[in-house]
Amino acid sequence: MKDTFKHKGLRQQLVNVLKAKGITDANVLNAIGKIPRHLFMDSGFLDHAYQDKAFPIAADQTISQPYTVAFQSELLQVKKGDKILEIGTGSGYQTAVLCELGAKVFSIERQQELFKKTSKFLPKLGYRAKKLIFGDGYKGLVDEAPFESIIVTAGAPFVPKPLLSQLKMGGRLVIPVGDDVQTMTMFTRKGQKEFSQEEFGEFRFVPLLEDKN
Template sequence: MRDSSKHQGLRNQLVEILNQKGITDKRVLNAIKRIPRHLFLDSSFEDFAYQDTAFPIGAGQTISQPYTVAFQSQLLQVKSDDKILEIGTGSGYQTAVLVAMGARVYSIERQLELYKKTSVLLPKLGIRPRLLTFGDGYKGLSNYAPFDSIIVTAGAPIIPQPLMAQLKIGGRLIIPVGEDQQTMTELIRINETRFEKHEHGDFRFVPMLENKN
């Protein structure tokens, strides 16, 4: 679990690249500067960990490219102590970034293999989300709702109604919507029944799966 000055230098370079690509939220950039992404990847990828690229992490899933992580995190407009629901823990890298930004993170992973791996890794790195659980992201976590914001890190064919219901008024849901290609979609809850919708370009994510457990 080594994090060297070389790794820190590579993170600094990555932050510069992200800044040039339009990531300006200092909280996001500082979190990416702090989190050792190479420790979330198979050791065979270590030399490439700070390239702006996605990599496989097992169970047919990927760790998103740093730009995607930063872009979604910036859209969330995270404030200290925000209560955030993350759908799709995956490698735990996005979780770690949100925790480093001061959020209270409740995260669901639907692949048991990844859930087990990440629930061991994060404590080793001193990263403590409020909750890490195995379950169906389409259902959210109604027992812990409402949330200040919700982030979905897999491509969803539709926006799940339970997630909309678990959002605080004034809160935002960031979700990539679509089949083969997704549109990054932002929903802001205006009141009990009304949401304001914004779209932020096309991305490609692994599909969001349901009914695993």
């Protein structure tokens, strides 16, 4: 598990690419500049680790494009100590970004293979989520609700109601909604049953799967 000067240089180049694409949150950029993304990928992909692209990982999933990770993280406006629910732990890269931003992260993964791998791997890098859970992200995590933010890292054909109900007042749900192509959507809780909704363009994610455990 090496992180060399070359890797650090490549990360800095990636940060510059993200700035050029419009990411402005200094904390998010610092997190991307710090986290060794190459360690989250199979060794065959090391040369690609710091390109702004998604890549395949285990269980037919992908490690998200750095721009997408940065974009979603920026929308959340994470403050130190925020309690955040992540749906789709995947490789753990987005989880690490949230930890680096000082959030208390609760993350749910429904692929057993990825869950086992990431649960062991993240602590080795020094990223300790509050809880990594193997389960169905559509249901959220009632026991730990409410959350300052909820982030969904897979394409959702619809917005799961339990996720909206688990937000604090003023809390944000950032979720890519759609079938083949998703629209990045942010819901902000304004009242008991009142939410504002904003849309931020098209993205492509692997699908969020329901009840497949």
